[in-house]
Every structure is written in C-alpha cells, then in structure tokens.
Amino acid sequence: MNLPETFQEKMKVLLKEEYNDYIACYDEPRYYGLRVNTKKITEEEFQKICPFPIRPIPWIENGFYYDGEKDYPAKHPYYFAGLYYLQEPSAMTPANRLPVEPGERVLDLCAAPGGKATELGAKLKGRGLLVANDISSSRAKGLLKNIELFGIGNVLVTSEEPGNLTEHFPEYFDKILIDAPCSGEGMFRKDKKMVKAWEEHGPEYFSRIQRNIITQAASMLRPGGMLLYSTCTFDRRENEDIIAHLLEEYPEFRIMDMESYEGFTPGLSEEAANGEERHLEKTVRIFPHKMHGEGHYLALVKKGEGAPLLKEKVGEKRGKEQKLPDELKEFLQKIKIDLSGGRLDIRGEKVYYMPEGIPDLKGVRFLRTGLLLGELKKNRFEPSQALAMCLSKEDYPFTLDLPAKDERVIRYLKGETIDLDDVVSSKEKGWYLFCVDGYPLGWGKLAGGTLKNKYLPGWRWH
Numbered sequence: 001m002n003l004p005e006t007f008q009e010k011m012k013v014l015l016k017e018e019y020n021d022y023i024a025c026y027d028e029p030r031y032y033g034l035r036v037n038t039k040k041i042t043e044e045e046f047q048k049i050c051p052f053p054i055r056p057i058p059w060i061e062n063g064f065y066y067d068g069e070k071d072y073p074a075k076h077p078y079y080f081a082g083l084y085y086l087q088e089p090s091a092m093t094p095a096n097r098l099p100v101e102p103g104e105r106v107l108d109l110c111a112a113p114g115g116k117a118t119e120l121g122a123k124l125k126g127r128g129l130l131v132a133n134d135i136s137s138s139r140a141k142g143l144l145k146n147i148e149l150f151g152i153g154n155v156l157v158t159s160e161e162p163g164n165l166t167e168h169f170p171e172y173f174d175k176i177l178i179d180a181p182c183s184g185e186g187m188f189r190k191d192k193k194m195v196k197a198w199e200e201h202g203p204e205y206f207s208r209i210q211r212n213i214i215t216q217a218a219s220m221l222r223p224g225g226m227l228l229y230s231t232c233t234f235d236r237r238e239n240e241d242i243i244a245h246l247l248e249e250y251p252e253f254r255i256m257d258m259e260s261y262e263g264f265t266p267g268l269s270e271e272a273a274n275g276e277e278r279h280l281e282k283t284v285r286i287f288p289h290k291m292h293g294e295g296h297y298l299a300l301v302k303k304g305e306g307a308p309l310l311k312e313k314v315g316e317k318r319g320k321e322q323k324l325p326d327e328l329k330e331f332l333q334k335i336k337i338d339l340s341g342g343r344l345d346i347r348g349e350k351v352y353y354m355p356e357g358i359p360d361l362k363g364v365r366f367l368r369t370g371l372l373l374g375e376l377k378k379n380r381f382e383p384s385q386a387l388a389m390c391l392s393k394e395d396y397p398f399t400l401d402l403p404a405k406d407e408r409v410i411r412y413l414k415g416e417t418i419d420l421d422d423v424v425s426s427k428e429k430g431w432y433l434f435c436v437d438g439y440p441l442g443w444g445k446l447a448g449g450t451l452k453n454k455y456l457p458g459w460r461w462h
C-alpha cells in the first residue's frame with residue numbers, strides 16, 4: 001500500500017523498533033467486528049442464535065469478530081431487528097470505556113453515523129437521556145436511523161455546531177463522548193480513500209477543530225462528570241496535545257485510569273510548563289501491530305470532584321396528564337411500556353414520548369425529540385417504525401413471529417404483502433407486530449389472514 005512519505009517518517013519516530021511490525025500489518029487483512037445491542041439481547045443469547053461464526057473481542061464484552069470476506073451480517077433479518085451494529089473492533093473501545101449508568105444525561109457530540117451513540121444509548125437501558133449530535137445534517141439522518149433501529153427512545157438527535165449547544169446545556173451532562181473528526185491515520189488499511197483525504201487535510205487542520213470542540217464540550221459537563229475523547233488517528237497533535245490543551249484551559253480536569261487490556265499502549269507523557277505531572281500516559285493508544293483492531297486513541301477525563309454521580313436522575317417537573325384522542329388512548333392501552341408522567345407530546349399529526357427534564361431547545365436544529373410513537377390520521381392512530389423497534393415481543397399482545405429461515409421474513413422486509421393463514425385465524429385483524437425469532441421488525445395490518453405491509457419504506461431490504 002502506498003503510504004505518504006511524511007506519514008511513514010512520522011510513524012518511524014513514534015514507533016521506533018516497532019515500526020516494521022506496524023508496516024507489516026498493511027499486508028494483513030483488516031478486522032471486521034459486530035457489537036451486540038444489549039438493550040435487546042444478552043451476548044450469551046446472541047452467541048446461541050448467531051447464524052454465522054463469531055469470536056469474542058477480548059477487551060469488549062459485547063463485541064465479536066466475524067469473517068467479513070465470507071459473511072454479510074448486514075444482510076440478515078437480525079440486523080434489521082437491531083440486534084447488532086457492525087463496527088471495526090478498536091472503534092468499539094471509546095463507548096465501552098466511558099462508564100454510563102441508566103438514568104444519566106449523556107452527550108455524544110460528534111455522533112454520526114452512530115457507532116458509539118448506539119452503545120451509549122443501549123447502556124442507558126431506556127432511562128435518562130442521550131443527546132446525539134452531528135454537525136452534518138445529512139450524516140445526522142443516518143444517525144437517527146441507527147438510533148431508532150437500536151430501539152433507543154430516550155433521545156434528542158440534533159445537528160448543530162458544538163458552540164451552539166453550550167448555551168442550552170451549561171454543565172448539564174454527566175457523561176460526554178467526543179469521537180472527534182480527525183485525519184484518520186488508523187483507517188488507512190480499512191479505507192484507502194482516507195490516504196487522499198489525509199493529504200488534503202492533515203493533523204494541523206484537524207487539531208484546530210478538535211481544540212474548539214473539546215473546550216466547548218467541557219463547559220457542558222457538570223462538575224464530577226466524565227468526558228471521553230477519542231480519534232482514529234496516531235498524530236500527537238490530535239491526541240495527547242488536545243488533552244494537554246484541555247488541562248490548560250480547564251485545570252480542574254484530571255486524566256482517569258481506564259480498564260486496561262494487554263494490547264493497549266500508554267499515551268505519550270509530558271510535563272506541563274509549570275513542571276506538574278499531567279499523566280498523559282494514562283490515555284490509551286491502540287495500534288494494529290499490538291492488538292486486533294485498526295487503530296485509535298482515547299482519553300478519559302473527569303471534571304473536578306463535584307457531587308457523586310447520581311445513579312438515577314430525579315424526574316424533573318412533569319407535565320400534567322393531557323386529554324388524548326380516543327384512538328391514541330386505545331392503542332397506548334395495549335402496549336406495556338411505561339408512557340406515564342405527562343410526557344406525551346402531540347405536534348400536528350405526530351405523537352412523541354419526550355425524555356425527562358430536557359431544557360428549552362429554541363434555536364437548536366433537531367431531527368428528533370424523544371420517541372416518535374406514531375401519527376394521528378383521520379380517526380385512527382398509526383404506530384411508527386421507531387415504536388416497533390423499542391418494543392419487545394412481550395410488550396404488545398398481537399404478534400406474528402416467524403423463524404429467520406421462513407422466506408416470508410425477507411419478503412416482509414422487502415415491503416411485500418404476506419399471507420399468514422397458516423399461522424393466524426382469518427378472523428383476527430388490526431395492527432400486528434411482525435417478529436423474527438421473537439424480535440420485532442415492524443408493523444403490519446392484518447385482515448383475512450393477509451398482512452398489509454407497514455414496514456418503513458426507507459428501511460426496506462434491497
């Protein structure tokens with residue numbers, strides 16, 4: 001592979017006697033990984049039903065390697081059920097090493113397409129709030145899809161410059177993840193186009209953006225909260241130097257230890273100008289010649305001591321129960337998830353269940369606030385795809401459950417009308433939750449043994 005000369009020279013200085021091992025990696029195949037959605041299934045259960053061979057990723061409990069040259073996990077109904085996310089193994093590390101507890105307020109500031117936000121949302125287990133932001137509105141659309149596919153409803157998806165969020169969320173978050181835009185040196189093997197992009201915009205260009213992002217994020221973290229900063233690049237100017245910059249601007253931050261793994265390499269240490277130890281060696285570098293991942297940098301920092309992290313946020317002011325249209329009330333009575341607390345919000349035809357305690361969002365560009373439950377049409381309520389993905393089979397009384405090997409599952413995902421008179425009586429009718437092996441895929445309307453397909457057209461199998 002043709003690597004830029006300046007990049008090679010820099011890596012020689014950085015890696016010294018390890019350089020040849022590193023360069024030899026470019027002749028090896030890349031690693032493919034999938035991460036199990038623990039909001040929907042445990043890793044043990046997933047291992048039992050996974051239809052292709054997988055091997056555990058040793059430093060990620062819910063991460064597995066698969067053979068990406070042979071198997072196509074994105075073309076399996078379990079992928080459409082949101083049971084897993086496909087992700088390069090070292091990219092699983094940042095969201096894994098940021099400790100997140102159900103009930104907390106969490107921000108993923110550079111979140112699209114959702115590789116880390118989906119894991120942070122899964123860790124919240126439906127409680128607290130995930131704000132997933134990306135400056136690019138087109139990329140934020142893909143982010144919203146992945147969040148909905150994962151069944152995460154306690155969410156705000158925004159598309160803003162980080163500086164425009166600071167006034168709305170001052171010292172608001174318990175945890176923040178910054179997976180910063182970077183020069184992508186750890187992606188060269190996975191995606192050759194990254195080399196060209198690196199030549200156009202290198203570490204100097206990105207380090208300016210990263211400095212801004214990290215200081216803006218710092219002002220949104222509450223005292224005692226934790227921030228994890230990550231990149232998929234090796235250059236010091238985008239990694240340790242950004243953390244050193246944060247410590248200069250905000251001296252109350254401290255670098256924290258992370259759960260270690262034998263393949264991790266310590267960050268490059270350095271004293272501050274005043275001779276104070278910064279402990280940058282507590283930050284972590286991932287190199288492909290030391291472990292089976294493409295390459296990453298991560299640093300976990302804590303803001304001051306502050307109050308101890310709250311296990312569960314107390315519900316902030318709850319609205320009063322509002323009068324709901326009968327058709328909506330009738331539908332909601334059938335589903336078993338908790339939609340109490342006066343947090344239903346009807347805007348035009350659309351009905352949302354809002355997360356707890358969100359601030360005024362006037363002036364913030366958002367793609368989604370909370371869980372879109374569905375739409376009020378003339379005297380009827382149509383449940384949404386996002387709601388189907390948030391439910392488990394037990395949460396709704398009318399389900400149709402077929403095994404993955406039944407060819408009707410893929411036909412359903414393609415948007416076709418399905419005959420089901422062998423599994424239901426022709427008398428049954430109404431909204432049914434269509435499942436594969438017990439995991440919901442979407443809605444359909446049953447009448448006379450035939451299911452009218454209500455799978456979201458934009459999500460169809462092609």
Ligand SMILES: C[S@@+](CC[C@H](N)C(=O)[O-])C[C@H]1O[C@@H](n2cnc3c(N)ncnc32)[C@H](O)[C@@H]1O
Nearest residue numbers: 110111112113114115116135136162179180181
């Ligand atoms: C490394 S990618 C994020 C990948 C994502 N965390 C994941 O795991 O799927 C960096 C993201 O930062 C966004 N970005 C670029 N400049 C930004 C800025 N100034 N503020 C916030 N996000 C930015 C890009 O649109 C891009 O989606």
